[in-house]
Amino acid sequence: xxxxxxxxxxxxxxxxxxxxxxxxxxxxxxxxxxxxxxxxxxxxxxxxxxxxxxxxxxxxxxxxxxxxxxxxxxxxxxxxxxxxxxxxxxxxxxxxxxxxxxxxxxxxxxxxxxxxxxxxxxxxxxxxxxxxxxxxxxx
Amino acid sequence: xxxxxxxxxxxxxxxxxxxxxxxxxxxxxxxxxxxxxxxxxxxxxxxxxxxxxxxxxxxxxxxxxxxxxxxxxxxxxxxxxxxxxxxxxxxxxxxxxxxxxxxxxxxxxxxxxxxxxxxxxxxxxxxxxxxxxxxxxxxxxxxxxxxxxxxxxxxxxxxxxxxxxxxxxxxxxxxxxxxxxxxxxxxxxxxxxxxxxxxxxxxxxxxxxxxxxxxxxxxxxxxxxxxxxxxxxxxxxxxxxxxxxxxxxxxxxxxxxxxxxxxxxxxxxxxxxxxxxxxxxxxxxxxxxxxxxxxxxxxxxxxxxxxxxxxxxxxxxxxxxxxxxxxxxxxxxxxxxxxxxxxxxxxxxxxxxxxxxxxxxxxxxxxxxxxxxxxxxxxxxxxxxxxxxxxxxxxxxxxxx
Numbered sequence: 388x389x390x391x392x393x394x395x396x397x398x399x400x401x402x403x404x405x406x407x408x409x410x411x412x413x414x415x416x417x418x419x420x421x422x423x424x425x426x427x428x429x430x431x432x433x434x435x436x437x438x439x440x441x442x443x444x445x446x447x448x449x450x451x452x453x454x455x456x457x458x459x460x461x462x463x464x465x466x467x468x469x470x471x472x473x474x475x476x477x478x479x480x481x482x483x484x485x486x487x488x489x490x491x492x493x494x495x496x497x498x499x500x501x502x503x504x505x506x507x508x509x510x511x512x513x514x515x516x517x518x519x520x521x522x523x524x525x526x
Numbered sequence: 527x528x529x530x531x532x533x534x535x536x537x538x539x540x541x542x543x544x545x546x547x548x549x550x551x552x553x554x555x556x557x558x559x560x561x562x563x564x565x566x567x568x569x570x571x572x573x574x575x576x577x578x579x580x581x582x583x584x585x586x587x588x589x590x591x592x593x594x595x596x597x598x599x600x601x602x603x604x605x606x607x608x609x610x611x612x613x614x615x616x617x618x619x620x621x622x623x624x625x626x627x628x629x630x631x632x633x634x635x636x637x638x639x640x641x642x643x644x645x646x647x648x649x650x651x652x653x654x655x656x657x658x659x660x661x662x663x664x665x666x667x668x669x670x671x672x673x674x675x676x677x678x679x680x681x682x683x684x685x686x687x688x689x690x691x692x693x694x695x696x697x698x699x700x701x702x703x704x705x706x707x708x709x710x711x712x713x714x715x716x717x718x719x720x721x722x723x724x725x726x727x728x729x730x731x732x733x734x735x736x737x738x739x740x741x742x743x744x745x746x747x748x749x750x751x752x753x754x755x756x757x758x759x760x761x762x763x764x765x766x767x768x769x770x771x772x773x774x775x776x777x778x779x780x781x782x783x784x785x786x787x788x789x790x791x792x793x794x795x796x797x798x799x800x801x802x803x804x805x806x807x808x809x810x811x812x813x814x815x816x817x818x819x820x821x822x823x824x825x826x827x828x829x830x831x832x833x834x835x836x837x838x839x840x841x842x843x844x845x846x847x848x849x850x851x852x853x854x855x856x857x858x859x860x861x862x863x864x865x866x867x868x869x870x871x872x873x874x875x876x877x878x879x880x881x882x883x884x885x886x887x888x889x890x891x892x893x894x895x896x897x898x899x900x901x902x903x904x905x906x907x908x909x910x911x912x913x914x915x916x917x918x919x920x921x922x923x924x925x926x927x
Contacts, residue, residue, distance in 0.1 A: 388648050388670060389907065436648075436680030439672050481672045483646055517908045518671075 390439060391488040392477045393495055394511035397446050399472030404507035405500065413501045420499045421506075428495055432480060437491070443476035479515065488512050540572065540584070541660030545730075547588045548657055549632035556596055558639055559685035562657055564595035630734030633658065637731065638697025641705045642688060649684035650705045651712075656681060658730075659723050669718040702731065703743050703799065710747050721751055732786070741790035742800030748783035749806035752776040764914035768815040780810045798844075801830045805847075820854040827851050842872045846881050858889035876905035880915060887922060896923040 410418060432438035451462045478495070482488050492510040500506035544565065551561040568591040572584070581587035640653040655661045655669075667677035710724035728744040756770035765771075787803045805826045812818040827848035834840040845868055853861025862885050865878065872878045883898035899919035906912035 390671070433675065433679060436676050436683055438676050481648075481670065481676065483648060514907055516906070516912065 388481050388483065389485070389488075389517075390479060390481050390515040391485075392479055392511075392513045392515060393488070393492050394477045394513060395475045395495075395508065396511060397473040397475045400509040400511065403509070405505075407500050407506065417499065417501050417503060420503060424498045428478065428498075432478060432491075437480045437482050437487075439479040439481050441476070441478045444474055446473060446475070448473065474511075485514070488514075540569065543585050543588055544569070544660040545636045545658045546629060546632050547585060547592060549636045550589060551592060551596070552639065553632075553635065558688045559682075560596060560599060561592070562685060564592040564599065567595050568592040630730075633730045634734040637702045637727075637734075639688065641697065641702045642691065643698050643701050644691070645684050645687055647705065647708060649680055649687070650701070651708055652677060652680050653684045654705055654727065655709065655720075655723060659727060661718065661723070665718045669712070669720050699735065699737055699740070703739060706731065707743060707747075707799075710750075721747070721754075725751060736793070738790040738793040738795050739797040739799050741786050742797060742803050745783045745787035745790060745803035746799050746806055748779050748786065749803055749810050752779035752783065752810060758910075762910065763917075764910055766914075767809060772813065775810065780807075783807065783810070796829065798830060798833055801826050801833075805830075818854070820851055824848065824851040824855045838867050838871055842868050843877075846872075846877060850881055850884065853885045853888055858885045861885045862889070874905065876902040876907070876911065876915065878902075879905065883915075883918065883922075892922045892925055 407413075410421065413421070429438065429441050447464070449462050449464050451460050454461045478491075480488060480491060482491070489512060492512045496508050496510050497505045498508065500508075547568075548561060548565050551565065552558050556564075565588065568588050571591055572588060576584075636658050637654065640657050641650045645653070652666055655666050656663065661669075663678050663681060664674050666681075667674040670677070706724050706728050709727070710721050712720045725744070725747050728740070728747055731740045732744050752775050753767075753770065755776065756772065756774035757765060759765055783803065784807050787800065787807055790800050791804070805823050808819050808823050808826070827844065830844045831837040831841070831848055834844070837845050846865065849861045849864035849868075851861075852864050862882060865882050865885070868878055879898050879902035883895045883902060886892075886895035886898055896919050899915050899922060903912055903915035903919055906915055
């Protein structure tokens, strides 16, 4: 059973299929419907026995690197191009196949947007590497 | 659920009773789902009271208590009698010791229930480990790195799916074999050794059926498992077959695997597990990589590939394994030509690139090997394999300079 991350992004990824304003500019009932759908997805995954984890990330980002010997770490929170990729959160799922992961990602992407119409959000599907060594010989 | 303080009881012996008691209940006409729950409760009860009041006949005790739980559940009666009952549960008059075949029938019957063809593979695996292997939901969840609640849900959905199905028909042995092999390949590390569980289940299966493929599967697992101690170095790096310290192989396990395989082959009904076991036996038999009997291995791969009408599509793993053997018998170029047949089918899999890298290296073409190893590393879905392939790429690239 492979595991996948279904990643949602604040920005980045392919050209939006349906450009929409940021969620804080939606009608309150649309915001409510959108959030209810997120909870519904978690419950659905739990009910299916496919749920592993779900987390959300704040958009604040700090890039850090080694500063060199005897120097403080170097960090920056910007400026970064507006187009740089920014992950917003994920569901981790444990499913039968890649096809099933794609099916679930498409369902997540059907989440309601402004006016209650599907958002068509791009979902980034990534396979999680299996940590445990295999029992059979590797090539 | 079996908790820490009670581990002093012989947990292995207790677990071994699970399939027998469960099979008995289900065959008597109890619902699988309810019977499994009742038996889990009886096990908990056993762990609570047995240290003080060990029963004369543990199996009969479990059956009695589980039956009472079922009756309780049906009557929706209060649980107030439970403790008292469990403490004083006396087995019915001792049954005559059942014959070995009867025990085998019970195991087979349960495996057919758990590996019902209409269940998804993940559900078949979970149910088998719990109902036949006697593992707790938590242990199964840990083994697959998912939350306990997720595994519990998977198991209860699977049991619900069995609801109302006729379970008295002979099941599909091919599915049972596939499920056991799936458990075996899921791994060997962690608190629960799934490979060991799979070997135990396969052993039980061979006691329950004469089918040579069941023995073939057990032999394959044993022969593969025997090489496990040599497959990783002390810091966890993969060591490929040709570089393994053969002194680390478990000779006793290899000998048992060969014995089991011979008894299967003697029945003259070959199948894929017997053939794969025969290939593993030939590797196990070679005192060094150079002494590997590649022509014989290739002959077995010919048989394996011949089991499919369209091997490239139906069994690409066999075609790929055969390509390696061809490379060793007829030369690397011939082996590479064999892998070309799979280009459209699995060129997105790491193993296809890894095999080609190995054959390029065999051919002395290090730049091509390095490129193919790097391609394989990019597609690996396992951390140890990815790391191994990255090292192979770096090694062959450095050697070409």
